[in-house]
Amino acid sequence: DVKVTQSSRYLVKRTGEKVFLECVQDMDHENMFWYRQDPGLGLRLIYFSYDVKMKEKGDIPEGYSVSREKKERFSLILESASTNQTSMYLCASSFYRRQGANQPQHFGDGTRLSIL
Amino acid sequence: AQKITQTQPGMFVQEKEAVTLDCTYDTSDPSYGLFWYKQPSSGEMIFLIYQGSYDQQNATEGRYSLNFQKARKSANLVISASQLGDSAMYFCAMREANTGNQFYFGTGTSLTVIP
Numbered sequence: 001d002v003k004v005t006q007s008s009r010y011l012v013k014r015t016g017e018k019v020f021l022e023c024v025q026d027m028d029h030e031n032m033f034w035y036r037q038d039p040g041l042g043l044r045l046i047y048f049s050y051d052v053k054m055k056e057k058g059d060i061p062e063g064y065s066v067s068r069e070k071k072e073r074f075s076l077i078l079e080s081a082s083t084n085q086t087s088m089y090l091c092a093s094s095f096y097r098r099q100g101a102n103q104p105q106h107f108g109d110g111t112r113l114s115i116l
Numbered sequence: 117a118q119k120i121t122q123t124q125p126g127m128f129v130q131e132k133e134a135v136t137l138d139c140t141y142d143t144s145d146p147s148y149g150l151f152w153y154k155q156p157s158s159g160e161m162i163f164l165i166y167q168g169s170y171d172q173q174n175a176t177e178g179r180y181s182l183n184f185q186k187a188r189k190s191a192n193l194v195i196s197a198s199q200l201g202d203s204a205m206y207f208c209a210m211r212e213a214n215t216g217n218q219f220y221f222g223t224g225t226s227l228t229v230i231p
Contacts, residue, residue: 009159031217040125042207042223050217058218088159096217102168104151105209105219107161 003027006091006108014116019078021111023091030096032074033105034058034066037088049074050096081115088112117142120208122222129198130230136183137193137225139208147213150191152182155205155224164206167191198229 007022025032033048045058047066055066063085067075074093078085092105121140129135141150152164167175167182175182183192195202208222 033219035221040223043221045218048218090161092161092219094217094219102149102166104153104163104166105161106163107153110159110161112159 004108012114017081019081021076023074025093029093031094033092034076035090083115086115119220120222124225126226134196139191145212149211151209152193153207203229
């Protein structure tokens, strides 16, 4: 079974802190994604990566950065946390489209982040 | 324009009854895939079912089936014989084969199964 592991289920941080959310997958997927989920807004894509050291902005990249130094690991960084970044964060991975356009994304369990 | 539209924010269904969750999509790519996910209150996203744009038959997975109407660009999820454990958020998603590796998600439908 594909396993996508997020480092924390719950996290509480203070405004202005630099926050790191880590995600690791074990299926050799090329693509990795970070989403933010808020009630009524569904999943919004923050960043995704289709290869090591590659990254693409999603719909809401402002205030976030990412790092992909190894294929299996994709980190989301909140440079200076603010209260409006309190949310559920979901990491996902999938095959690159040529290898598996019919393959779903696989998700981690999510991190509920609170910024005080 | 929204790639995926789910117009039902909330739905109720009696236990053991069937329920249909609506999903319409917008794409000009002839090759695409449609996915449904379930998200219980615990938060994890569980993949349920997949339909490819060239598939001749509607997809089925146990109690889940996908009512795929290509001309209408709809891909509704049908859950038969609802169970209390089906209470969750349900998300429809699409991936376009030619335009990239992104998945586009709808805003979700919250399903409550009533005993």
